[in-house]
Each structure stands twice: as C-alpha cells, then as structure tokens.
Amino acid sequence: MVEVKSHPCFLTPSKLNPDYPLFVYLPGMDGNGQLLRRQTAGLESAFDIRCLAIPADDLASWDVLTEQVVDLIEKEVEKQPDRSVYLCGESFGGCLAIKVALRRRRMRQPHSPPLFDRLILVNPASSFNQRAWLNWGSLVSGWIPEVLYRLGSVWLLPFLSAMERVSREDTRALLDAMQSVPPKTVIWRLALIREFDVDESELAEIAQPVLVIGGGADRLLPSVAEAKRLAGVLPNAKVVVLPKCGHACLLEEDVNLYEIMKANNFLESRDAVSLLSAS
Numbered sequence: 561m562v563e564v565k566s567h568p569c570f571l572t573p574s575k576l577n578p579d580y581p582l583f584v585y586l587p588g589m590d591g592n593g594q595l596l597r598r599q600t601a602g603l604e605s606a607f608d609i610r611c612l613a614i615p616a617d618d619l620a621s622w623d624v625l626t627e628q629v630v631d632l633i634e635k636e637v638e639k640q641p642d643r644s645v646y647l648c649g650e651s652f653g654g655c656l657a658i659k660v661a662l663r664r665r666r667m668r669q670p671h672s673p674p675l676f677d678r679l680i681l682v683n684p685a686s687s688f689n690q691r692a693w694l695n696w697g698s699l700v701s702g703w704i705p706e707v708l709y710r711l712g713s714v715w716l717l718p719f720l721s722a723m724e725r726v727s728r729e730d731t732r733a734l735l736d737a738m739q740s741v742p743p744k745t746v747i748w749r750l751a752l753i754r755e756f757d758v759d760e761s762e763l764a765e766i767a768q769p770v771l772v773i774g775g776g777a778d779r780l781l782p783s784v785a786e787a788k789r790l791a792g793v794l795p796n797a798k799v800v801v802l803p804k805c806g807h808a809c810l811l812e813e814d815v816n817l818y819e820i821m822k823a824n825n826f827l828e829s830r831d832a833v834s835l836l837s838a839s
Contacts (some may be wrong), residue, residue: 567590568618568628570610570636573600581644581828582636585659586629586653587649588685588808589749590737591616597624598730599810607825610636612653616741619748622756633660633675645676646826648817650810651781652749653734653810654684654693655756661766662758677828680821680824683807684777687786688753722777722806730811764791770797775805783807800824 570584571593583603585596596603603609612629614620620628630763637645649657661679670681724729741749772794776786784801791797800820802809821827 568612568614568620568625568632571613572611573604573609575604575731577604577608578640579643579790580606580608581646582640583609583632583648584636585609585611585645586647586649586656587612587614588651588653589746590741591652592619592740595733595737595808595811597733597811598813598815599726599817606818608615608643609630618744619745622659622752624655624711625656626663629656629660630663630675637675641673643683644678646680648680648682650682651685651807652753654681655686656684656754657681658684658758658763658766661768664760674768678826679766679767679768680773680817680826681770681787682773682791682810682817683775683781683783683791684772684786685753685781686756686758686790687781687783688756691804712755722775722804722812725804725806725812725814727807727813729772734808734811760793763790764795766794767796769826771800771821771824773800773802773809773820775807776801776803777805778809779809780792780807798826800825811813 585593587593587595588593591614593613596611600609610632612632614625616768618625633645633647647657647660649655657679658681660675672743726734770790772787772790774784776784778784785800787799791799805812805815810817
C-alpha cells in the first residue's frame, strides 16, 4: 500500500479492480488502514478496495473527519458512478461509518443517489460507554507517561484479540499499529468515542442493508449485545455472531469477511451475478 499522507487518504492494495464494486474500509483506533491485511486477498476477488488512513497526529473532530471521508468516497464514486459501494467500519471505524451514513443522509439532495449501497459494522465502538473501566481509563490516560503507555499496549493485546487465533506476524502488526499512534492522539480518539452519541431515531433513518458482526469472545467491548441493539433499531440489519472471536476479529486466522458476506447473502444481486459470470 502507498504511504500515508499528512491528511486522511485512501490506501490501495497492490491489486486494483476498477471494474469491481468499491469496498471502503474505515479502521479502528490505530487509523492506519493496514490491519485489513488478512482480509485483503479474499476481498480482492470481488472488490476494489480502499482503506482509510488517518495520520497519527490527526486530532480532527467527528464532524471534520466525517466530511473528509465523505469527500474521499465521493471522489472515488465520481470516477465510476455506476458501481456498488460497500462501506465497512471496524471498532472506532464503526462509529465513523455511522457518522458518515447519517451525515450523507442529512446533506443529500432529494432524488440524488446514496453514497453507499451496503454497510458493514465490525465490533463497532458505539458500546464504549457500557464499559465503565474503559470510560475511566480513557479519562486518566492523559496522566500516564509515554513509556508506561507503550508497555500498556502489550498488556492490552489479550483484550483486543483472541491471541491463540492470531498468527505471530499479525500480533506483531497489531502491536506496531497500536504503538504507532502517540498518546496524545489516543487520548483524543478515546474522547471522540466517549462522546459518540447517536439517537436511535437517527439510526432508524439508515435504510441501506447493514451487516453487524459481533465477536462472541470480545473482552474489550460488549460487541454481541451492541450488534443486537443496533439490529433492533436499524430497519434493514442482520447480525452475525462469531462465537470464538475477539475484538480485532478480522486479524484472526479463520475469519474470512468475504465468505461471511457471501454466506449471509450480503452481496448486491447485480454484484453476485457479475462475480458468478467472471468465475
């Protein structure tokens, strides 16, 4: 993938598929877009992938970050306006994806097409405030020296993933991603998640099909309960529970996001037909 610029941008894998549906991935707290690595090969068989990368020193508000993402997607759509767009947000990126969906809906002119066709939320951090210890930790993290913060990143690994299901290489990548973000930025992004609050009446306005994936072994957030809550509000949502998976489930060795989408009939009918013809 290309290097991250000084402002949010899209990273692209080495294999581009301009004739395929567009798949936009919004990452977790690390913001670097590289942790989709285990899913890239499977997704490339069906999609043209873009991964959002947020600079490590970026302290943008929800509103600014949302506008930037909308602009990036719109530029991609302008290149090929007839293809489907799938928006996928993981953890922090799940909150951002919801913000993008609501912002686009509020600003959309009558009769103009939606920004995306399908929404995928993977262990969205919208349940952050349901974990009292996380909320408390986010408030005091500003007092922790950087050396202790980096040591704490190692301590957090078992909460972020089911370690026995993640390869050594991917565990190293996860740790590197965590430690690439300076404490000041982590504190800022934790504050954003802590302040994330979307009224259920607004969520009910998201009409696109939504796939909400929850890790049953998520020790960081109550992701299964949150997936079910969201599915009870979103008018066209389906829940997929991965019983043995942790918070960073897309790094786990037996998780294949594309196969999950296929198994749950989550491909647009025109995309499924096109892919079947291509194969």
